[in-house]
Amino acid sequence: MNSNSLLILAIALLMFPQIAQTLYSPALADIGxxxxxxxxQAAQTLSVYFLAFxxxxxVWGRLCDRIGRRPSxxxxxxxxxxxxxxxxxxxxxxxxxxxxALAALGAAVGSVVTQTLLRDRFKGAELAQVFSIMGIALAASPAIGLFTGASLVHAFGYRGVLGCLLLMSAVLWLWCLRTLPETRPQKVKTPPLYETLWCMLQDRDIWRSTLLVAVFNIALFSYYSLGPFMFERLGLSAQGFGYSGVILALGSGLGAWLxxxxxxxxxxxxxxxxxxGAVMLSGASGVWLLEESALFVLPMLLVVLAFGMAIPNILGSALANYGxxxxxxGALFGLLYYLLIGGGLMLVAWGQALGExxxxCGALALLLAGTTRIWQT
Known part of the structure; x- marks a missing residue:
């Protein structure tokens, strides 16, 4: 499989978990x-998703080192x-x-194994460019998820969303069965899990990267968790919430392009x-000031723009010392930041305060990014 074909498949696999998350978001009100x-309680479904994820x-990160990328x-x-x-x-x-929870456990394979595939095939500056391309592709995920989810909920209720997710996973399984190569090196060490965990827990750069990934994701997904209920409170339709995803995807895509x-x-x-971090804090302040109006979506553009700028840089270099x-x-790194995201979204669901x-999140991101260097240059 050539690099271009692998990239296309990798984009689809990496987009799948995020599309699954955002596709589900418009269904929360109907589920309630x-x-x-x-x-x-309805918003807790996203929290459960992230914790199980x-x-x-x-699970999949460890298995892909032991049995291979393809079977995992x-x-x-x-x-x-x-x-x-x-x-x-x-x-x-x-x-x-x-x-x-079971679905999230399965969806996690699209994140950790796909990133491992890319790190197998690409190195250094080429890997950074690949993650930038991934960032542009991921920017489209919220738009696809929210718009499609809102349309399905309007026509079929939350079951329409679940049916779509079933179809997507089946198509991806068949695609991988037919074309996905095995990229695991022939001679790969599988050191004890606790040894790698202990090493990473003592790595300040890993902790900083973990916290940065968490705060940017909590900022993004707090909108998907609380947005449906804010739109409902403001007298706006679920389809309007879906359309907002298209607008936000433009911001995220612009961030990845920049x-x-x-x-x-x-x-x-x-x-x-x-x-x-500075851009996100500016946008967050605007959302906080305008959250009693539908105009709060406009400064939210800055928040997703910041996400599109930051995440490719953090993910592309976080594991440079763990080749x-x-x-x-990758599994342990993902575990750390997804636990933080899941816990953070539980607090978000409990607080129901998007602006704050x-x-x-913006203040924490700016503080973490400005303390010391994340990567060796």
Missing amino acids: EVFAVGAQ AFGVV MLAGLALYAGASVLALNARTFDALLMAQ NKRLLRRGLSGPQLVQLA DRLGTA TLVL
């Missing part, structure tokens, strides 16, 4: 009505498809949550992450 639960990252990917996608069938047949909210251009102009990763154990290190959440 069908299962007679409040906004806080975190453990899935460890196929197993994870099959698990997601099975979980979607369970969710379609769920009769209680608890059963739906359990199915969501990141790629500025890298070519010689700016370093740490400089771009610091700039992204001999990429699957395991974004301001806090």
